Amino acid sequence: MISWLLVMPIAIPFATAVIAWLARMGPAGRWISLFGSVLSLVASLALLMAVLENGVVAAQMSNWDAPFGITLVADYLGVVMVVITAITGLATAIYALGEIPERMEKLGYHALFQTLIAGVTGAFLTGDLFNLYVWFEVMLISSFGLLVLGGSREQLDAGIKYVALNLVSTLVFLSGIGLLYGMTGTLNMADLRGAVAAVENQGLVTVVAMMFLVGFGVKAAVFPLFFWLPASYHTPSFAVSAVFAGLLTKVGVYAMMRMFTLVFTGDIGFTHELLIWVSLLTMFTGVVGAAAQMDFRKILSFHIISQIGYMTLGLALYTPLALMGGVFYLVHHIIVKANLFLVSGMANKLAGSTDLNRIGGLYKSSPFLAVLFVVPAFSLAGFPPLSGFWAKYLIVKASIELEMWFVAFVSLLVGLLTIYSMTKIWGMAFWKPHPDGIEPTPDRVPASVRLPMMIPIVGLAVMTVVIGFFPEPFVQFARVSAEQLLDPGAYVTAVLGEGAAAPAEPAAATDAEPVTEPASETGGQP
Amino acid sequence: MNSIIFTAGARILVALLFVFSLFMLLRGHHLPGGGFIGGLLGAVAFIVYSLACGPAEAKAALRASPEGIAMVGLGIALLAGLVSFVFGDPLFTGQWYWVGGDSYETSIFSINSVLVFDIGVYLVVLGGILSLAFAFEEET
Amino acid sequence: MEALTALIVGLLVAGSVYLMLARSFMRFLFGLILLSNAANLVIFASGRMTPGAPALVPYGADAPAGVVGNALPQALVLTAIVIGFGLLAFTLALAFEAYRRLRTMDTDKMRLAEPKEDGK
């Protein structure tokens, strides 16, 4: 049963994609997509229940035991990412009802969207390195399609850069997988933990780890590999950019967290120390980059980069509290950043542009939207008692505990500069009167468009507030996630079975004894 | 390239290639071949056809939209995995039904989910690549 | 043979990096094709290379006799080739459409999403 709980969050979006595509010519497609998103959420919540009950759950696909087949596994971090993906997916599926034009639906918007969700979810659930690559590709190719869907000239230009840089990172990652396989003979991530530790040439392991760091670094958009993100995120439709902003970079961060807590822990003094500096530079250059922009979505894009730095910092500091902060940050940021992009779409609809110089007056005419902007914006800036404050608090506290004053200083400074950018949007889009004298009241948009766009904005804002006011369960959850990451014993046991949690023996031919049960129910040995 | 001889020759070649692609698909579990290679060969067959007779006729010969074929293929592949649910196995567990016996040796042939999956792969590769190729041919 | 393959990979990578740094997006595409090949060879060579023994179980036997080619990296490479083809085809379509709409293949001139005057 656990097995199917793990499968469903991946299978449902795929099935939805197929059906929605076959129905793409009529209005049914969007409702199918919406229904599929609801089902995905239900399935991921069911998985969450299972994880809360059992700690870490794992299942062997095709019924071949690890490390021979492909394992799906969900620990606290994995499952929370799945749930949050489903939430973001549902939010944007609702939003798309209002925003996505029929023309794009006929070109297969919903199918691409659902495969994107499937790819992201697969990446969070897989316990196999090569399989992770495959999910990365599913996600990537779907995102390519979504990014250029609609085909404006800006989108094509953005697409070229996005595609080019992401393909390079993918190939670096793929080569890294090949080399790691060459060193250990295995692909299962839990199995790799022991196998990598047993490799004689640890220096070489670190070199390969660098390839992974660069590959994931491009995906996560860390300094100085983030170019593709500000080059592209402001160009597609708003629903698409919200999903991208919420999820895509997080997959890179997640992969980094997974690999650099589970597998590459042999040379923390080098890899993680390096990552601290990378994180700090990411935080700083991102937030500074935002200050130079005058477009709603471009500002938000640079802030994604900046916030990614906090998450990787949580990993880099590598203490329970820091990782806890990193996990908390990850979850909080998906909700908040996706929501901000959704708000920018609504602002665009009402005021006619995302260029801050060309819009204004939203505060006076659409006070409700103003509130809905303030919540995620100030959460992003780390204002208490919103979710972002606790995330920042954990990271800062972790760095102060380590007596890393400079790290704490940069974390706080970046928070301050984030306020600057958020208030810039607030001042120019909301407080300032509209330069053309337009009153951007909500009824400028028909209710059939406005309602679907506002519902997810409200929902995500409520979540931000709830996490902010009642953080205890979320903090607890993040704490367990961090513990599981720092001590992957339960993860390894869940994947490989009892007795495997200890570091695996060095490579030996005798290991090849098949420990799997044959698929005896249906076949049996000939 | 619209010479009658090339067109006629192409039809035969295409038919042969197509049959060969199915052959490659079916033998794949035991000898080099399988859904990928079969699908690629099938796609090459139709691409040759469309080069000879134009994409419109090639599409007509296909009798369905290539994207549709691919999507159905994906659905079939997914179903081949989901069918394990009925038998209480994990996703994509191979399910074998022996016709005329109870094991590989005694049976005449088998119906199994693995082959169904490979057929899905075949359809996706065939449809996907044809879709790409036709789009290029028509738009360029 | 792994050593020679490594040299081939090095050459392919060097060539593709050089191509990808060019201004013409077509050259980038060529580089991408070479880099995909290189990555596939990396996986293939990592699984070690065995000449002349395909990974087949002979009829009548339960397992291959003697050492045969490592099947796992072959399966991975096969997957990677097909995925690479999908990505490449899309990228080619993107390049083509971009050329049709932007009238250039020179990436230096593709400045629509990040125009020069853009707050800089």
Next chain:
Amino acid sequence: MAEPSDPNAPWVNPAGMITVAITAALFIFFARYLPVVPVEGAVPFVWDWIPSLDIRMSFWLDGLSLMFALLITGIGALVMLYAARYLAGHPQYNRFALYLFSFMLSMLGLVLADNLITLFVFWELTTFTSYLLIGFSHTDPKSRRNALQALLLTAAGGLALLAGFILIGITQGTFELSQLNAAGTMAEHPAYLGILILVLIGAFTKSAQVPLHFWLPNAMAAPTPVSAYLHSATMVKAGVYLLARMHPSLSGSDVWVWVLTLFGATTAVFASFMAVRQTDLKQTLAYTTLMALGTLVLFLAGSTGYAITAAMTFLLVHSLYKAGLFLVIGIVDHETGTRDANVLGGLARAMPITAAAAALSGLAMAGIPPFLGFIAKEVAYAGALEMALTVFVVVMAFAAFALMFAVALIVAWKPFFGPQGDLPRTPHEGPWAMVLGPATLAVLGLLFGLMPGVAAYYLIEPAVAAVMGAPDTGGRLKLWAGFNLPLLLSLLTFAAGYLLYRFHLDLRERLARIEARAPDLDAGWDRLLDAFVAFAKGQTRVIQTGVLRHYMFATFAVLAVAMLATMLLRPVGGVSLAFDGIGFMEWGIAALIAAGTVLVILTSSRIAALVGLGVVGIGVALIFIVYSAPDVAITQLLVELLVVVLLAVALLKMPYLDAGNRQTHRPFDAALAVLVGGLTAWVLLRVTDAPFDRRLTDFFEGASWTEAFGRNIVNVILVDFRTLDTFGEIAVVIVAALGAFALLKGGLKRGPEGETAPHAEKERKE
């Protein structure tokens, strides 16, 4: 400033009245603790908020927080009532009421909080709500700018404060103020200095100490009720409150004494001069607020009974008269249309009650007996004489008080009892809802002065006890303390103050001249922000160039540097090239691939490039064939064929490779390319050099036929052992096809330039 005040607009509306009622109710609630606190010391309320982070929503009602709570709710209720009338008919009045009310609650939370993190939450909430209040006239760019300035400065201080609080939590093991204060000073702790500096940065920015003072007068962009509220009881006093609150744990070191004395005294005297300098009465009052804050900080430097009593008494006095005066100025502005000190005069006849309130408040401010202000000044001098740096403190306090005397006359005497001015509007008495506040506050100032024992017992002594961290002996507040040095200083203050008032016009001109030459911090702020934006743009120019080549170069360079640095810093071993057993055929394949690669690189012909790619592809396929991978080889060949066909179809429609931009010479690119290629080859050599673990392969070989019923192991892996990979892979194929299809077929109707704007396109056709 556009503050609509339609005299006929209905002003009793639900939003306003509810907030007034709740605030008044809160005042009564807290007032009921007046008899309790002096007896019981403190009343705690605790709710476990985030136990796993040791953060509790805990409150602590002692003398200090009670005094603040009463000031906040009491003055709050009066100000809200006033605002309802003042902003009657304003289209955004409801928002205003909401913000003011939220601000009041945040402030209340701040002064009641016992847990430092909880306190910080409220601290930031006051920052945020005051941002909304200061920027209330949001269509005015100046108002937006000033709101942002206040927000950024106080938030910056807030972040320092957060760091300080976290440091306290880590080093002291608790966030509870009650426990921290009970433990006494932490001056001995090695982290003390860091904590102190961080907390002081927070407190000083919030309380606008020089040189971080400039946001405060700018915050005057807010409507008058906000100014009254912000500057009397609350926001700016949050910093002072914090210093008082943490006095027991943070004082007790020389640093504390010196820093507080210097900053407080400087701020007080500087602000007093600036107050005289202003002609806008609201600005004048803003600077006197600054003076008061400086004075409070100055006296919190001390630890003696008189110093603390002075601080607490002055706090109470100041809150009462400053709120009153702001409200009075608001009425004057409301009725006459101006706030210019040079114009206003002789209003007493037209608005007698307002004039009376102003006079009483002014007298309190000037420190004339029998007002509480007088007592405060007496105690202050007594405290100053007890403090360290005695002479300095006394001189500075004297200067500040004397100037304050003059300012009181300028603000509260001249407009009402001075010569008649030339006013834009004929003044009338203000409406009762607006007059009630200043009148009440003024009378309170007088009553407390007449009955200092009451104020001392219920308010000041419990507060002093809380700040001292020990029960207070009391008995310091007396209207008549006998002939002593403080009295003499008071008399001298009056004399000096009066002289200053006589010559204040002259003084103002001199100050204006000095000010013109002094560095302008406010303009410096703008320059700082401009510099930041310029830096940001510069960084963006360098990093985010918009040119793909640069991005690509950086990415590969990072990869190369990361790998190379690791190889240099970590032992990875040398390379041994073992070419034995490699035959003629293998070398031939290698040569083929090399030739193809070189051809692709060097040619500028599309056909030649295609040929080169094809050759490479075939060469790679040959490797697969020779090394036992027939499936892969067939796939490779077929894919290569398709790639070449697709490329050929597309390429023929595209320009020549180097149309117009042939880059013949790219040495840096070549160097990077060789580096990346070399590193990859090296790593692969090292990896394949070591023994290989075949356990997965062995399993597949054993199970392929016996358990999965397939003889082609590669295919069995694809469709059985690792089906999920294959499934994802075909998903990629199909999505790639869909994406490419959408791209090629789904573009906009295209003419040469006939593009429609993208967002116009996106409108759904309903």
